[in-house]
Amino acid sequence: MTLAIFDLDNTLIADDSDYLWGKFLVDQGIVDRTIYEQINAQFYEDYQQGTLDMAAFLRFALKPLADHPIAQLYFWREQFLAEVISPILLQAAVELVEKHRTLGHTLLVITATNRFITAPIVEMYGIENLIATTPELVNEQYTGEIVGVPCFQEGKVTLLNAWLEKTGESLTGSYFYSDSHNDLPLLKLVDNPVAIDPDEKLRHFAEAQGWGIMSLRS
Numbered sequence: 215m216t217l218a219i220f221d222l223d224n225t226l227i228a229d230d231s232d233y234l235w236g237k238f239l240v241d242q243g244i245v246d247r248t249i250y251e252q253i254n255a256q257f258y259e260d261y262q263q264g265t266l267d268m269a270a271f272l273r274f275a276l277k278p279l280a281d282h283p284i285a286q287l288y289f290w291r292e293q294f295l296a297e298v299i300s301p302i303l304l305q306a307a308v309e310l311v312e313k314h315r316t317l318g319h320t321l322l323v324i325t326a327t328n329r330f331i332t333a334p335i336v337e338m339y340g341i342e343n344l345i346a347t348t349p350e351l352v353n354e355q356y357t358g359e360i361v362g363v364p365c366f367q368e369g370k371v372t373l374l375n376a377w378l379e380k381t382g383e384s385l386t387g388s389y390f391y392s393d394s395h396n397d398l399p400l401l402k403l404v405d406n407p408v409a410i411d412p413d414e415k416l417r418h419f420a421e422a423q424g425w426g427i428m429s430l431r432s
Contacts, residue, residue: 217383218314219374219400220341221392222325222332225410226311228302228431231335232275232327233258238294239278262413264395268326268364276349279330280358287356291334299335306430310391311339320383324374324400326366330356345373370400395419 223230236254239245253274260266279287314321322343323336329346336344347366350359363369378384388404390397395415401407409420409427420427 215383216317216319217322217385217388217404218311218319219322219324219388219390219404220307220311221390221394221397221410222323222335223327224393225391225430226304226307226323226339227299227335228304230258230261230327231299231331234298235294235331236275238290238298242290242293244282244290245278261396264415266366266396268366268369272328272347272360272364273358276328276356276358276360279328279349279356284351284354284356287330291330294331295334295338299338303338304430308339310430311341314389315340319389322377324365324370326364326370326396328360343377345370345377367396368399370397371403374400374403392416401425 220226223232233254236250240247240251240254257266257271257274311321320343321341322345323332323339323341324345325332326347329344329348332346333344345365347364348361350357350361363372365373385404387406389406389408390401390404391408391410392401393410393412393416395413398416398419407420407425409416409425411429411431412420412427417427
Protein backbone atom coordinates (compact mmCIF):
# COMPACT_ATOMS: atom_id res chain seq x y z
CA MET A 215 0.00 0.00 0.00
CA THR A 216 1.26 3.50 -0.83
CA LEU A 217 2.71 5.33 2.15
CA ALA A 218 1.89 9.01 2.75
CA ILE A 219 4.28 10.45 5.34
CA PHE A 220 3.83 13.84 6.96
CA ASP A 221 6.07 15.96 9.10
CA LEU A 222 4.10 17.68 11.86
CA ASP A 223 5.54 21.02 12.96
CA ASN A 224 5.08 23.83 10.42
CA THR A 225 3.65 21.24 8.05
CA LEU A 226 0.36 19.85 9.36
CA ILE A 227 0.20 22.60 12.00
CA ALA A 228 1.04 26.27 11.55
CA ASP A 229 3.86 26.45 14.12
CA ASP A 230 6.31 24.30 16.06
CA SER A 231 4.67 22.29 18.85
CA ASP A 232 7.96 21.66 20.68
CA TYR A 233 8.76 25.37 20.85
CA LEU A 234 5.16 26.25 21.76
CA TRP A 235 5.13 23.68 24.58
CA GLY A 236 8.19 25.43 26.02
CA LYS A 237 6.42 28.80 25.78
CA PHE A 238 3.35 27.29 27.42
CA LEU A 239 5.44 26.05 30.35
CA VAL A 240 6.88 29.55 30.72
CA ASP A 241 3.49 31.26 30.50
CA GLN A 242 2.02 28.91 33.12
CA GLY A 243 4.89 29.58 35.50
CA ILE A 244 5.90 25.91 35.44
CA VAL A 245 9.49 26.76 34.54
CA ASP A 246 11.59 29.84 35.22
CA ARG A 247 10.87 32.45 32.55
CA THR A 248 14.24 34.20 32.67
CA ILE A 249 16.26 31.08 31.97
CA TYR A 250 13.90 28.81 30.04
CA GLU A 251 12.52 31.30 27.54
CA GLN A 252 15.94 32.36 26.30
CA ILE A 253 17.28 28.81 26.00
CA ASN A 254 14.12 27.58 24.29
CA ALA A 255 14.36 30.38 21.71
CA GLN A 256 18.05 29.65 21.07
CA PHE A 257 17.42 25.95 20.49
CA TYR A 258 14.62 26.80 18.05
CA GLU A 259 16.92 29.14 16.13
CA ASP A 260 19.58 26.42 16.03
CA TYR A 261 16.99 24.01 14.62
CA GLN A 262 16.04 26.46 11.90
CA GLN A 263 19.70 26.99 11.01
CA GLY A 264 20.42 23.26 10.93
CA THR A 265 22.91 23.44 13.82
CA LEU A 266 20.80 21.96 16.62
CA ASP A 267 22.63 19.83 19.20
CA MET A 268 19.81 17.32 19.57
CA ALA A 269 21.25 15.61 22.66
CA ALA A 270 21.55 18.93 24.48
CA PHE A 271 18.08 19.99 23.37
CA LEU A 272 16.50 16.76 24.59
CA ARG A 273 18.12 17.09 28.02
CA PHE A 274 16.56 20.55 28.20
CA ALA A 275 13.16 19.71 26.71
CA LEU A 276 12.51 16.49 28.62
CA LYS A 277 13.50 17.78 32.05
CA PRO A 278 10.03 19.24 32.77
CA LEU A 279 8.54 15.81 32.02
CA ALA A 280 10.88 14.22 34.54
CA ASP A 281 10.23 16.90 37.15
CA HIS A 282 6.47 16.38 37.45
CA PRO A 283 4.06 13.49 38.01
CA ILE A 284 2.42 12.11 34.91
CA ALA A 285 -1.12 13.02 35.99
CA GLN A 286 -0.13 16.66 36.26
CA LEU A 287 1.60 16.52 32.88
CA TYR A 288 -1.54 15.11 31.27
CA PHE A 289 -3.59 17.92 32.80
CA TRP A 290 -1.23 20.58 31.43
CA ARG A 291 -1.14 18.85 28.06
CA GLU A 292 -4.92 18.98 27.69
CA GLN A 293 -4.83 22.69 28.40
CA PHE A 294 -1.98 23.13 25.91
CA LEU A 295 -3.88 21.27 23.20
CA ALA A 296 -7.04 23.29 23.71
CA GLU A 297 -5.47 26.72 24.05
CA VAL A 298 -2.38 26.53 21.85
CA ILE A 299 -2.65 23.69 19.34
CA SER A 300 -6.30 23.69 18.29
CA PRO A 301 -6.07 27.25 16.87
CA ILE A 302 -3.14 26.32 14.61
CA LEU A 303 -4.59 23.20 13.02
CA LEU A 304 -4.79 23.72 9.27
CA GLN A 305 -7.93 22.98 7.25
CA ALA A 306 -5.86 22.51 4.11
CA ALA A 307 -3.78 19.94 5.99
CA VAL A 308 -6.95 18.08 7.00
CA GLU A 309 -7.98 18.03 3.34
CA LEU A 310 -4.57 16.76 2.21
CA VAL A 311 -4.65 13.96 4.78
CA GLU A 312 -8.19 13.04 3.74
CA LYS A 313 -7.17 12.98 0.08
CA HIS A 314 -4.56 10.33 0.83
CA ARG A 315 -6.96 8.45 3.09
CA THR A 316 -9.56 8.35 0.30
CA LEU A 317 -6.93 6.92 -2.03
CA GLY A 318 -6.38 4.11 0.46
CA HIS A 319 -2.87 5.19 1.38
CA THR A 320 -1.24 4.31 4.69
CA LEU A 321 -0.90 7.50 6.73
CA LEU A 322 2.14 8.18 8.91
CA VAL A 323 3.46 11.18 10.81
CA ILE A 324 7.19 11.30 11.52
CA THR A 325 8.41 14.09 13.78
CA ALA A 326 11.40 15.08 15.86
CA THR A 327 9.12 16.43 18.59
CA ASN A 328 8.62 13.96 21.41
CA ARG A 329 5.70 11.56 21.50
CA PHE A 330 4.24 13.01 24.72
CA ILE A 331 3.46 16.25 22.89
CA THR A 332 2.72 14.93 19.41
CA ALA A 333 0.61 11.78 19.90
CA PRO A 334 -2.63 13.64 20.71
CA ILE A 335 -2.01 16.18 17.93
CA VAL A 336 -1.64 13.39 15.39
CA GLU A 337 -4.88 11.88 16.70
CA MET A 338 -6.63 15.17 15.88
CA TYR A 339 -5.91 14.43 12.22
CA GLY A 340 -7.12 10.86 12.56
CA ILE A 341 -3.69 9.44 11.73
CA GLU A 342 -2.97 6.17 13.51
CA ASN A 343 0.74 5.78 12.76
CA LEU A 344 3.35 7.94 14.48
CA ILE A 345 7.13 7.81 14.59
CA ALA A 346 8.54 10.34 17.06
CA THR A 347 11.29 10.84 19.58
CA THR A 348 10.14 8.67 22.49
CA PRO A 349 10.69 9.79 26.10
CA GLU A 350 11.55 6.99 28.49
CA LEU A 351 8.75 6.15 30.92
CA VAL A 352 9.51 3.97 33.96
CA ASN A 353 6.83 3.14 36.53
CA GLU A 354 4.58 5.92 35.21
CA GLN A 355 7.33 8.53 35.56
CA TYR A 356 9.33 10.12 32.77
CA THR A 357 13.08 9.85 33.33
CA GLY A 358 14.31 12.68 31.11
CA GLU A 359 15.97 10.16 28.77
CA ILE A 360 14.74 8.76 25.46
CA VAL A 361 14.17 5.27 24.11
CA GLY A 362 16.25 4.52 21.02
CA VAL A 363 17.56 7.27 18.76
CA PRO A 364 16.20 10.80 18.33
CA CYS A 365 13.76 11.08 15.43
CA PHE A 366 15.78 13.84 13.79
CA GLN A 367 17.57 14.19 10.45
CA GLU A 368 19.18 10.79 9.70
CA GLY A 369 17.44 9.43 12.78
CA LYS A 370 14.12 9.74 10.96
CA VAL A 371 15.45 7.43 8.25
CA THR A 372 16.73 4.94 10.83
CA LEU A 373 13.42 4.81 12.70
CA LEU A 374 11.37 4.70 9.50
CA ASN A 375 13.39 1.76 8.19
CA ALA A 376 12.76 -0.11 11.44
CA TRP A 377 9.05 0.68 11.16
CA LEU A 378 8.95 -0.51 7.55
CA GLU A 379 10.58 -3.79 8.52
CA LYS A 380 8.12 -4.26 11.38
CA THR A 381 4.99 -3.40 9.41
CA GLY A 382 5.86 -4.77 5.98
CA GLU A 383 5.13 -1.42 4.36
CA SER A 384 7.44 -0.13 1.63
CA LEU A 385 8.55 3.19 0.14
CA THR A 386 7.40 2.25 -3.36
CA GLY A 387 5.30 5.19 -4.57
CA SER A 388 5.71 6.93 -1.21
CA TYR A 389 5.09 10.59 -0.40
CA PHE A 390 6.74 12.76 2.25
CA TYR A 391 5.56 16.27 3.08
CA SER A 392 7.85 18.55 5.10
CA ASP A 393 8.74 22.19 5.64
CA SER A 394 12.31 21.75 6.85
CA HIS A 395 15.75 21.25 5.33
CA ASN A 396 16.45 19.08 8.38
CA ASP A 397 14.25 16.47 6.67
CA LEU A 398 16.32 16.27 3.49
CA PRO A 399 17.66 12.78 4.32
CA LEU A 400 14.11 11.41 4.27
CA LEU A 401 12.83 13.64 1.47
CA LYS A 402 15.58 12.25 -0.77
CA LEU A 403 14.48 8.71 0.05
CA VAL A 404 10.81 8.79 -1.01
CA ASP A 405 9.42 8.67 -4.53
CA ASN A 406 7.33 11.82 -4.14
CA PRO A 407 8.99 14.48 -1.94
CA VAL A 408 6.90 17.61 -1.40
CA ALA A 409 8.05 20.81 0.29
CA ILE A 410 5.26 22.37 2.36
CA ASP A 411 5.65 26.08 3.12
CA PRO A 412 9.39 25.35 3.06
CA ASP A 413 12.19 27.16 4.79
CA GLU A 414 14.64 28.96 2.49
CA LYS A 415 17.18 26.12 2.31
CA LEU A 416 14.55 23.52 1.50
CA ARG A 417 12.84 25.76 -1.06
CA HIS A 418 16.08 26.27 -2.98
CA PHE A 419 16.86 22.55 -2.91
CA ALA A 420 13.33 21.58 -3.94
CA GLU A 421 13.35 24.03 -6.84
CA ALA A 422 16.70 22.70 -8.04
CA GLN A 423 15.43 19.12 -7.89
CA GLY A 424 12.05 19.86 -9.44
CA TRP A 425 10.17 18.66 -6.36
CA GLY A 426 6.62 19.67 -5.61
CA ILE A 427 6.21 22.82 -3.52
CA MET A 428 2.89 23.77 -1.95
CA SER A 429 1.33 25.78 0.85
CA LEU A 430 -1.24 24.64 3.40
CA ARG A 431 -1.65 28.12 4.86
CA SER A 432 -3.31 30.09 2.08
